[in-house]
Amino acid sequence: MSELTLLLIRLAFLALLWFFVIAAVGVIRTDLFGARTAPAPARKPTKAPKPVSKPKRGEPRQMVVTGGPLQGTVIDLTETPISIGRATDATLVLSDDYASSRHARLFPQDGQWIVEDLGSTNGTYLDRSKVTRPTPVPLGVPIRIGKTVIELRK
Amino acid sequence: MTAKRRGAQLAMLAFAVVVVMCAYASAGLGIDGAVPAGMLTYGLGLGALMLAAYLVLAKWAPWADPLILPLVTLVNGLGLVMIYRIEQTGQGGASATTQLMWTALGVVMFSATLIVLKDHRALQRLTYTAGFAGLALLLLPLLPFIGKEINGARIWVGIGPFSIQPSEFAKIALVVFFAGYLVAKRDVLALAGRRLLFIDLPRARDLGPVLITWAVSLGVLVMQKDLGSSLLLFGAFIAMLYIATQRTSWVLIGALLFIGGAVLAGQVFSHVEARFDGWLNASSQEMYYRDFGSTFQLMQGLFAIGSGGILGTGLGQGYPREIPLSFSDFIFSATGEELGLTGLMALLMVYALIVQRGLRTAFAARDPFSKLLAGGLSFILAWQVFIIVGGVTRLIPLTGLVTPFMSAGGSALLANWMLIALLVRMSDAARKPPPQAIQDEGLTQVMQR
Numbered sequence: 001m002s003e004l005t006l007l008l009i010r011l012a013f014l015a016l017l018w019f020f021v022i023a024a025v026g027v028i029r030t031d032l033f034g035a036r037t038a039p040a041p042a043r044k045p046t047k048a049p050k051p052v053s054k055p056k057r058g059e060p061r062q063m064v065v066t067g068g069p070l071q072g073t074v075i076d077l078t079e080t081p082i083s084i085g086r087a088t089d090a091t092l093v094l095s096d097d098y099a100s101s102r103h104a105r106l107f108p109q110d111g112q113w114i115v116e117d118l119g120s121t122n123g124t125y126l127d128r129s130k131v132t133r134p135t136p137v138p139l140g141v142p143i144r145i146g147k148t149v150i151e152l153r154k
Numbered sequence: 155m156t157a158k159r160r161g162a163q164l165a166m167l168a169f170a171v172v173v174v175m176c177a178y179a180s181a182g183l184g185i186d187g188a189v190p191a192g193m194l195t196y197g198l199g200l201g202a203l204m205l206a207a208y209l210v211l212a213k214w215a216p217w218a219d220p221l222i223l224p225l226v227t228l229v230n231g232l233g234l235v236m237i238y239r240i241e242q243t244g245q246g247g248a249s250a251t252t253q254l255m256w257t258a259l260g261v262v263m264f265s266a267t268l269i270v271l272k273d274h275r276a277l278q279r280l281t282y283t284a285g286f287a288g289l290a291l292l293l294l295p296l297l298p299f300i301g302k303e304i305n306g307a308r309i310w311v312g313i314g315p316f317s318i319q320p321s322e323f324a325k326i327a328l329v330v331f332f333a334g335y336l337v338a339k340r341d342v343l344a345l346a347g348r349r350l351l352f353i354d355l356p357r358a359r360d361l362g363p364v365l366i367t368w369a370v371s372l373g374v375l376v377m378q379k380d381l382g383s384s385l386l387l388f389g390a391f392i393a394m395l396y397i398a399t400q401r402t403s404w405v406l407i408g409a410l411l412f413i414g415g416a417v418l419a420g421q422v423f424s425h426v427e428a429r430f431d432g433w434l435n436a437s438s439q440e441m442y443y444r445d446f447g448s449t450f451q452l453m454q455g456l457f458a459i460g461s462g463g464i465l466g467t468g469l470g471q472g473y474p475r476e477i478p479l480s481f482s483d484f485i486f487s488a489t490g491e492e493l494g495l496t497g498l499m500a501l502l503m504v505y506a507l508i509v510q511r512g513l514r515t516a517f518a519a520r521d522p523f524s525k526l527l528a529g530g531l532s533f534i535l536a537w538q539v540f541i542i543v544g545g546v547t548r549l550i551p552l553t554g555l556v557t558p559f560m561s562a563g564g565s566a567l568l569a570n571w572m573l574i575a576l577l578v579r580m581s582d583a584a585r586k587p588p589p590q591a592i593q594d595e596g597l598t599q600v601m602q603r
Contacts, residue, residue, distance in 0.1 A: 006184060007468070009183060014496045021503045067589045069520075
């Protein structure tokens with residue numbers, strides 16, 4: 001292997017290394033120097049809601065927050081009703097511009113949990129439909145209040 | 155609106171693997187004029203591992219930063235090449251196969267962390283558990299029977315044929331503890347307290363638990379003669395206090411504590427004193443030929459970097475064998491000799507980019523705990539690179555620490571992959587688009603009170 005070849009290999013490798021660094025910087029260009037043009041907010045097409053599974057045997061035992069700032073919060077269901085809203089005495093206190101102070105409540109009746117909208121400004125949604133009268137909540141169907149999504153689970 | 159940018163991630167990952175394979179080829183050609191036989195094995199092995207890591211990432215953290223994994227892959231791969239290359243010179247202890255095995259375990263650790271830890275905020279509940287675990291891990295090597303002393307530092311735990319270095323994992327646990335604790339206490343730390351001259355002094359009781367943890371960890375580390383880790387933890391501690399409270403007074407207090415501690419340790423402990431002497435008079439003949447605390451290794455490293463010059467000698471054409479432990483603490487010097495200043499700068503750029511991505515994650519994170527944790531984890535990565543690179547280039551006294559992802563060593567590799575997994579987890583949470591109100595989806599008219 002001649003000296004010249006080795007020299008060329010050496011320079012080529014260093015160039016490759018720097019090319020990698022430049023490519024990496026290119027990937028985060030917008031992050032480092034700011035976006036050149038304001039990108040149009042490409043909204044992802046909302047997924048079709050999953051087919052609602054039939055309520056299984058057995059009662060729900062937990063209320064799980066599956067979306068929103070409180071995601072991951074789990075409340076065990078007992079016999080007591082659950083109030084949801086911005087009021088500090090609510091069982092689930094939301095800090096959400098779209099929520100009313102007493103937004104909705106969930107209560108058990110004959111082994112079923114019922115969601116009732118308490119005259120909120122922006123409404124409570126069970127799956128995709130607005131809750132206008134007390135409605136039974138099947139397992140795993142999302143209740144949406146502003147940015148928060150709640151589900152009942154076994 | 156951020157995009158997932160998985161395509162960019164895959165492309166950069168492939169690029170990183172290609173760079174590493176070119177490095178193998180270049181090293182082989184430099185050593186004996188032929189492409190090394192193991193190149194395909196190592197290259198494909200690394201490629202397969204990283205593909206697996208990519209798939210885990212795509213499944214469990216789809217919104218994660220696109221650059222972190224490729225950058226880490228490059229550094230880890232270059233480390234493998236350097237170790238392979240040093241192994242070829244016959245220096246005892248260097249083994250590329252072992253390192254590849256540890257890399258594989260590191261990727262397993264990375265994947266496991268991502269899969270198990272669905273939400274990093276779960277760690278916040280483990281604040282004190284993490285603090286305890288961190289201290290326990292630090293204390294582990296001091297126990298009889300399982301603790302082992304290697305090269306003068308009692309920082310190892312022997313399990314069968316393996317030795318692990320628990321302090322590597324302790325640093326992650328302690329950062330989790332600091333983050334959780336400071337989130338709860340940052341307001342009192344920043345606001346309560348007296349003002350003295352220009353600095354705000356915090357109340358002693360607010361500081362208690364943190365100071366105790368800090369003192370114990372430093373004490374243990376000094377007993378174990380692991381200076382690098384104690385400097386690392388101390389820096390992380392001060393940096394996180396600063397992030398949490400935004401008070402310059404903390405940096406001042408920290409600097410004063412540190413200078414005081416360093417002077418004291420220099421007078422009390424002979425091994426610390428030797429490090430200072432070696433740093434200040436590294437090139438004196440007396441120090442170079444000294445039996446205990448000789449600067450032979452440091453000077454050999456400096457000679458190597460010097461003889462590399464701007465463009466380096468080329469992979470496979472330097473003399474890394476002349477530097478003791480060139481595959482672990484001094485891998486940076488060995489790399490400097492063969493890749494030159496140009497290569498070292500590229501390498502430091504890659505580290506800087508990893509840290510930048512981490513800090514960016516801290517910036518974008520929505521809750522204070524993630525901000526502190528991401529900030530703290532990226533800081534210890536940066537600080538670790540600074541301590542070891544500063545040490546081998548004689549900017550600061552040399553303390554033994556591994557160069558993250560490059561040096562031979564299993565525990566460090568595992569711990570750092572775990573650290574990266576945590577960063578990836580948080581960047582996934584930070585870049586995920588925020589939940590939208592059902593009203594924003596145009597179903598109904600919005601009325602805001």
